[in-house]
Amino acid sequence: MEITRIRAGDLADPEVDELLTEIVEFDRAINRALGFGSDFDPLPGSVRGKLVRSDAFTSHEIWLGRIEGRLVAKSGAYLSLSDNTDVADVYTGVLPEARRHGLGTQLLTVMETQLREDGRTRMNAWCEMPALDFSADPRRPRIAAAAGTGSLPADHGEVAFALHSGYRLQQIERCSAARIQGAAIEGEAGVPVPEMSSATGDETTSEAPDDTAAGDDYTIRTWAGPTPVEHVEAIALLRQKMSTDVPGAAELYDESKWDGDRVRALEADREFAGGRTQTALALLDGEGVGFTEVVSYAGRPNVAYQGATLVRSEHRGHGLGARLKIANHAALRRDSPIERVYTWNAAENSWMLAINDRAGFAAVGWVGLWKKILD
């Protein structure tokens, strides 16, 4: 197998155009083989962004494996440049018809070796499986996550590959979906996407630029698109807290550093990929104390993906997590064609899962987060 390494920004535009279709088709084949449907297919704008965009804060690299010119294997690494500079978030895929010939191992080994030469010694990887696959046959042997909650079937191909490659299962995340408007649909992997319950579904109790309905002094402000200038510092601070305050984060990353420039850089990345971010921010006396965001893409206008959600620890216990989501979903129903939202939560994040269960989310898949320290 011939292996080529490409760093974001390495290629000229015509080369990017040529590669884009090939990579999108490859990523789509990997997604469909896992058992996920079109909501998780690659978005060309995001793929292009990973090939061309690098800034002071983040970059991407890919390794392409070809046999007789055909792309059969691909690895990718997401790299933080301003903190966590010894970490790489890595993923390897091999076309279904080329598996079990050692290609995944070969490509992963080359990527790990080259990342280690660049000083990256902490690898974080992930694998995904549809909910039906995850719970099929309760008698299967399972691997427990080090975080203490949840396990994955040990004989699942991707789980076996991660174990074989020296990765340790750190944490499990649940991926769930809820329908916020529109006709009933069949969701990912045959799981029906439930309608969001009235706990979050009733606009008369939801959108709240000045939401004091709960009888306290918190207010919720929502917006779509770039963060209003007066809230950029608050969002930067909340994102920084997010990097340490969510369950299990410390096992995978050091605190990430955020400022206004980094907030704007993330917004520019999303905009490049055709992304639209809908945000809700909780304020107390003008200070940002919690936020939630969902991102949708021009190429798939009916679907949104949950980004970060955080309520600062000293403001928990006021129902702010649910109120933020209610306000954000109400804004989506009012101002966007979004019909369904996907969200990811750590299996041990029981309070967040409870908020989502109340809101009518149902599991569509599970994600294993793996780590490996290179010698």
Ligand SMILES: CC(C)(COP(=O)(O)OP(=O)(O)OC[C@H]1O[C@@H](n2cnc3c(N)ncnc32)[C@H](O)[C@@H]1OP(=O)(O)O)[C@@H](O)C(=O)NCCC(=O)NCCS
């Ligand atoms: C995971 C993946 C990359 C493996 O690629 P591959 O080229 O088949 O992997 P290899 O041939 O190098 O396998 C190495 C070892 O992993 C284990 N393994 C890999 N696939 C397996 C499977 N389906 N069942 C059981 N064990 C498996 C075996 O121990 C194998 O060694 P062996 O073939 O000598 O028994 C491929 O299945 C894939 O693309 N999956 C979807 C993408 C994905 O989820 N990636 C993240 C993985 S953490």
